[in-house]
Amino acid sequence: MTSPLAELLRRRIRLTGPITVADFMAEALGHPEYGYYKTRDPFGTRGDFTTAPEISQMFGELIGLWCAEVWRTVVAPQSVQLVELGPGRGTLMADALRATRMAPEFLTAASVHLVETSPALTAMQQEALAGHDAQWHGSLAEVPVGPMLLVANEFFDALPIRQFEKTGEGWRERMVGLDTNGETFRLGLAPGGSVGEALIPDVVRRTAGEGEIAEVCPAGLSIAHAIARRIARHGGAALIVDYGHAASGAGDTLQALSGHKYSNPLQDPGAADLTAHVDFAALGIAVREAGAAAHGPITQSEFLTRLGIETRAAQLLAKATPDQAADIEAALARLIGEEGMGYLFKAMALTAPGEAVPPAFEETAG
Numbered sequence: 512m513t514s515p516l517a518e519l520l521r522r523r524i525r526l527t528g529p530i531t532v533a534d535f536m537a538e539a540l541g542h543p544e545y546g547y548y549k550t551r552d553p554f555g556t557r558g559d560f561t562t563a564p565e566i567s568q569m570f571g572e573l574i575g576l577w578c579a580e581v582w583r584t585v586v587a588p589q590s591v592q593l594v595e596l597g598p599g600r601g602t603l604m605a606d607a608l609r610a611t612r613m614a615p616e617f618l619t620a621a622s623v624h625l626v627e628t629s630p631a632l633t634a635m636q637q638e639a640l641a642g643h644d645a646q647w648h649g650s651l652a653e654v655p656v657g658p659m660l661l662v663a664n665e666f667f668d669a670l671p672i673r674q675f676e677k678t679g680e681g682w683r684e685r686m687v688g689l690d691t692n693g694e695t696f697r698l699g700l701a702p703g704g705s706v707g708e709a710l711i712p713d714v715v716r717r718t719a720g721e722g723e724i725a726e727v728c729p730a731g732l733s734i735a736h737a738i739a740r741r742i743a744r745h746g747g748a749a750l751i752v753d754y755g756h757a758a759s760g761a762g763d764t765l766q767a768l769s770g771h772k773y774s775n776p777l778q779d780p781g782a783a784d785l786t787a788h789v790d791f792a793a794l795g796i797a798v799r800e801a802g803a804a805a806h807g808p809i810t811q812s813e814f815l816t817r818l819g820i821e822t823r824a825a826q827l828l829a830k831a832t833p834d835q836a837a838d839i840e841a842a843l844a845r846l847i848g849e850e851g852m853g854y855l856f857k858a859m860a861l862t863a864p865g866e867a868v869p870p871a872f873e874e875t876a877g
């Protein structure tokens with residue numbers, strides 16, 4: 512099977528040679544016409560994957576209350592930009608705004624900004640947030656500067672990564688080229704070194720053996736840096752929740768999901784979701800270099816449990832029908848259980864240096 516995007520990529524490779532994994536991923540996800548996120552709604556049981564806000568309203572509600580509490584302790588009485596990066600269907604923000612009705616001063620102080628590149632998802636977010644005064648932007652740089660509370664759930668895992676393999680001659684970048692048939696995408700190695708390898712974390716550089724893969728996410732590091740600079744200068748906080756590892760390590764984590772099943776990431780660009788594990792240690796270094804403080808990461812299980820998800824579930828269960836009760840129990844297990852997202856997913860918070868440690872991160876303060 513061939514798609515217009517696969518054909519465009521083949522043409523590009525034939526003309527200019529193999530492309531980086533990051534270029535392949537950027538086109539597969541973000542091509543203006545045929546990119547995965549540009550064309551479809553990938554969420555839910557009929558889509559390719561489900562995210563925490565789609566599993567339960569409790570997720571967005573607790574994050575909304577986290578934002579209101581950080582505003583009260585760190586930003587009030589100033590106004591604040593409530594920013595979400597990659598809001599998907601808009602469910603998290605809608606749940607957060609509903610939950611914070613119990614903190615009306617926060618709602619009065621907050622202006623809502625959504626950063627999204629997908630026209631299809633922007634339309635869904637506008638529907639989910641109808642009745643709220645929200646603004647949409649194509650990048651964080653377009654959001655007016657000022658104190659900010661920023662949330663990014665499953666945003667960083669969708670940003671393009673570069674991969675490098677350790678060889679006898681040093682690190683060589685993995686490139687996407689074409690098989691001898693001129694049709695099938697395949698991975699190969701660049702013939703020489705590349706300046707991009709400077710981003711490989713020191714610990715990976717020191718410990719990786721021959722044949723092992725190092726991953727770096729230049730876009731993720733630069734966005735984390737930009738968020739941290741704003742927070743260090745103008746105040747507020749950010750919350751990054753994603754799947755990934757607390758410590759940098761070697762390994763190929765690029766994966767494709769289509770119809771809730773894993774597939775070959777190179778097989779059908781634009782038709783499957785491509786993601787990679789987030790390296791929280793690398794993000795933490797970028798944040799500190801930009802002058803902000805990084806707290807955590809802690810597991811999603813710790814984060815939600817410390818914010819009181821079990822109490823919130825008990826409140827919902829008290830009013831639930833038996834069917835609803837089963838759904839609430841299942842959602843809770845999925846969000847905080849080891850078998851579900853509880854341990855693989857992590858939460859990291861950013862604040863200005865010297866500010867109060869945000870709720871749920873107190874025990875990690877060093």
Ligand SMILES: C[S@@+](CC[C@H](N)C(=O)[O-])C[C@H]1O[C@@H](n2cnc3c(N)ncnc32)[C@H](O)[C@@H]1O
Pocket residue numbers: 548562563564565596597598599600603626627628629632649650663664665666669670
């Ligand atoms: C996996 S979805 C997560 C959606 C949502 N946060 C959730 O938890 O349900 C990734 C989101 O990031 C958006 N996105 C991907 N790359 C982006 C970029 N460079 N700038 C802004 N949004 C982006 C996608 O369109 C989508 O809304």
